[in-house]
Amino acid sequence: MSMQDAGEKKLRPARTNATKQKLFDASMELIGERGAAGVTVDEIAAAAGVSKGTVYYNFGSKSDLIAQLLRHGVDILHARLVSVQDSSADPLAAMDEMIGQAMDFMAEYPSFARLWVSENWRIPSEWQDTFAELRGRLLAVIGGAIEGVAARYPVDESISRGSLETAIFGACFVVGLDRQTYNPERTREQSVAAIMAIMRGYVRK
Amino acid sequence: MSMQDAGEKKLRPARTNATKQKLFDASMELIGERGAAGVTVDEIAAAAGVSKGTVYYNFGSKSDLIAQLLRHGVDILHARLVSVQDSSADPLAAMDEMIGQAMDFMAEYPSFARLWVSENWRIPSEWQDTFAELRGRLLAVIGGAIEGVAARYPVDESISRGSLETAIFGACFVVGLDRQTYNPERTREQSVAAIMAIMRGYVRK
DNA sequence: CTAACCAAACTGACCAGTCAGTTCAAATAG
DNA sequence: CTATTTGAACTGACTGGTCAGTTTGGTTAG
Structure with missing residues (x-):
């Protein structure tokens, strides 16, 4: 922890x-x-x-402590995500690996994940700007991975890239947290597979 | 509102x-x-x-007010979800419609969605039991819709039903909230399509 | 020697929950 | 039809307690 x-x-x-x-x-x-x-x-x-x-x-201040806490956690997650980016030849496998990294992170730092989802969508939050920036950093990495898939596979162009990023990003947090809180019996692989269904649905049949 | x-x-x-x-x-x-x-x-x-x-x-008490608030909101969402359940012949179309209903709900009651994600995964929450019950009610409806798809289409059985429910459920909240908070320009259809990618990835190619 | 840390008292604001008292619409009596 | 009663619904000042942030005077580690 x-x-x-x-x-x-x-x-x-x-x-x-x-x-x-x-x-x-x-x-x-x-x-x-x-x-x-x-x-x-x-x-x-x-x-x-x-x-x-x-x-x-x-x-x-307390507020400052929390802001730095958010930065610190995102730094770690971000580092793990970018580490996969180029390590794999197949972009779909890279995506799989990336989601796996995210699941590992949620398992290691569930408290960070809770903090994130608790405060992320608050309207006039003291950390609004911090969230916007950090969120952007993370989404950019996921966006890059999706880009990679779209470059090598035929994809459903009718699905907006942005919504897809959000769905995957959000699913990682929610599935990871749910596993921690309500379904500890679920394996890492099950969770990754469920999220990867999004990508397989994005790639044309 | x-x-x-x-x-x-x-x-x-x-x-x-x-x-x-x-x-x-x-x-x-x-x-x-x-x-x-x-x-x-x-x-x-x-x-x-x-x-x-x-x-x-x-x-x-304040706590009691919030518990009743959670029940009240879930009642509304639940009612909307079950209303689609049997209205459509094609289970995939039903799923689409159900996600659409969820997106509409998130747009109408964004504050409820924020409350939900803020408190849902807290460890020793005063509303833990309330959440467990309400969560179960909602997941059951989604599970039924997935069941319907699995009955009529060949699906990837290697994906656990539970994780899939969670991923869809969570994606609805997150995508809906994100649209409200960060990306108001995204349409209902874009959002539904992104989440539906999960289902299309679940159905065998 | 000095940046980092400790311990503890203190301030001022804020807040959940309480309770003695007030309002008012409907039921009943005259 | 008017007067009186009743009690559910509501009021807002008050209490006991909590908490962020400050200050101070001394201690320790690099």
Whole structure:
């Protein structure tokens, strides 16, 4: 459940980075379970084994902590998705692999997935801009994979690329979360196969 | 944005029913936008043009109000979904129509959809049992539609029925919400077509 | 030596839930 | 037809508690 580092920042703050990491882990867990508004800064500090003041020393505010949390999680997911992009010859197999990576991510960081779906579609969210940007980054990768399929296979052009991206992207989160929450007996492969049905329906028969 | 009545109760409480309706409408709107924890009972009362005490007269608690809100919304969606079930001869067309109904619902009650995805996968939620029950009711309808397709067409049996239900169900919410929030230019048909790709991928080529 | 951290007290705002009192429409009495 | 009663529906001030964020004075690790 711990989020590894995704990019060192400075030379000096070795201590700070460790503290930030502990705070990321703790708040991801708590916020994923009870929602951003349902968790107090005191709880987060306690769970991270750190004092409340330290939270405000490392992050300007609760809101800022959450924004950085979102960035951090997306960095990890994004890195995993782009890692497949060119590793496979067959674009359909690449898509399969990519969805598999997404499922693994949801299994490893279910709390992040919960946080994402909980806050993503709120209308005047404090993190609206953050979401828009991060969402775009992720959708671009999926879009690239779809592009790859469309370049090598005959596809149903009547289906809008954007809606397709959204459907796959959303299905990954929902299927992954559902597996975690309601159907732990479902395998990774079953889940990937169900989502891949979208792609097979996109490719012309 | 108003949720119509779903069943009269008594003769006398004509006033109460109207009040409940106003409270449903107001809280759906507010909670959908800012989340269950982010909205105060005072705000809900004010938005409904009613005093705070009235909220507690009609509902036992904030939590109870939200539980009833969830039931109310699902009743409406469920009614729309079952209405298609037998209206069409071709099960694939029925599926198409059903997804269309879901998209219409998401467009009419985006706040309900937001509330649903915000709270659905929380781990120890106060509404866990409510969610489990309501989720089951909706999935059963979708499962029936898939059943219908599987009965008339050759399908890919390697895809688990449960995962497929989840993928379609989830895609409806996510695609519907995304259209509302980020891509209002997308048409109902585009959205339905993208989700229907799942079914076309399920049917054997 | 200094950036990072701790512990704990404090502020000011906010909020769920309560309750004593008010309104009013319909039922009943005169 | 008018007067009175009844009680469901509603009101809003109030209470006890919570929480984000601040401050301060001291501690520790690199």
